[in-house]
Amino acid sequence: MKKRSLSVLLLVCLAAAASAQGLHYGIKADLNMFKLDGAGIKSNYTLGGRLGVYAEYDFSKRWGLQPELLFSQVAPKRGDDFGAKYISTGNDNANKSIKLSYITLPLLLRYNVNKLITINAGPQYSYLLYANENLLTYNRNAFKRSDVGVAAGATLNFDILHVYARYVLGLTNVNDIDDRYQWKTRQVQIGLGVNIK
Template identity: 25%
Template sequence: MKNIVLGLALAGSLFMNAQEKEQQTSSGSPVKFGVKAGFNASSFSNSNSNYGEYNEKVKLGSHVGVFVTVPVAEKFSIQPELLFSQMGSKTEQKYTYSSLSDGYLVKREFSYKTNLNYLVLPVMVQYHILPQLYVEAGPEFGYLLGGKSEGDLKTEDTFGGTTTIRNESFSNKIPMELYKRFNFGIGFGAGYYFTQNFGVTARFTAGITDLFKNNDDHKIRNNALQLGVAYQFK
């Protein structure tokens, strides 16, 4: 929680500073405010995939929010943002349990999607290769608002030569008490403005912190590729 407060305090400070600079700047490279939106392609990185057959796939989501671009040098600027961002992953998992003593065999196949909703605060340092083209890097602070897990489960029970197959579907809210509310990552990206107002953006954010509390066996982190559009106000 302390990291969340520090991140929000940093955002507030940058936005207040941006407003002061905008009032002082009448030419050159003024401070610019804007809005952005687009798609997320996210997945979990799992440092331990030895539990059965385990496969993570990309889940699509979206992001939307506001930003302010603050010039700090001739080719450098700082861009804090405040976004609502959907992350998560698609997971396929298979495992088998057998008991040789009584001939009992169980096979289970999971296919489910985890949707995680975050309020995120990226703070990007941008280098302008050209007036309309930039590359960027910086930290991203996230706060988990909630989420849902939904998918299908197939179970095959074999006993005494007879096999029973059950198919189930589920949709549940994630157990928030198991998740860490704070998420931290590092973003790398680029952007191009076709006009003074309209541009396209791309960013990859690699998760640093673990998603779950008390997870000593292995780490599971958020990764997300963001593609979108941005509009700067005059």
């Protein structure tokens, strides 16, 4: 329900701004280097990907907003000490590779340094659609559904093509097993966007 409400809200905002002169929108894709920091998880970056749409609305020469709607897949890995940390609930035969699929909604403030360079920063909400993991016994879920973070990065603008790099710091503990141990996400993204309008 929360996922649907956020998606509808984003679409309404985009539709409301659709007639504005400063609005541009397009499609984007990136490489997403993802890390899950926490007990029982390997603390190294793994490669994933994201695909989605974005809008850019400049309400002045320098300032604007950039909402996005993205589908993301990432693959953190279980650490060798997972069974020792979660001895009462952990599955000793769990897969080492974990596959997570998210719908991600960044809402970024844009600052146009000049025509070439734009700085972006703002909150990001991610909703876990699917988790291919068997970390726990009795098919219990190891991950919380919601992850809130902050994103910051820079974009190079070449006519209709944009090249960007971004860092995302997760603020939510996504560990749904044991509150004594925190799992927080870290992401480095490099990608391309293409303006349709």
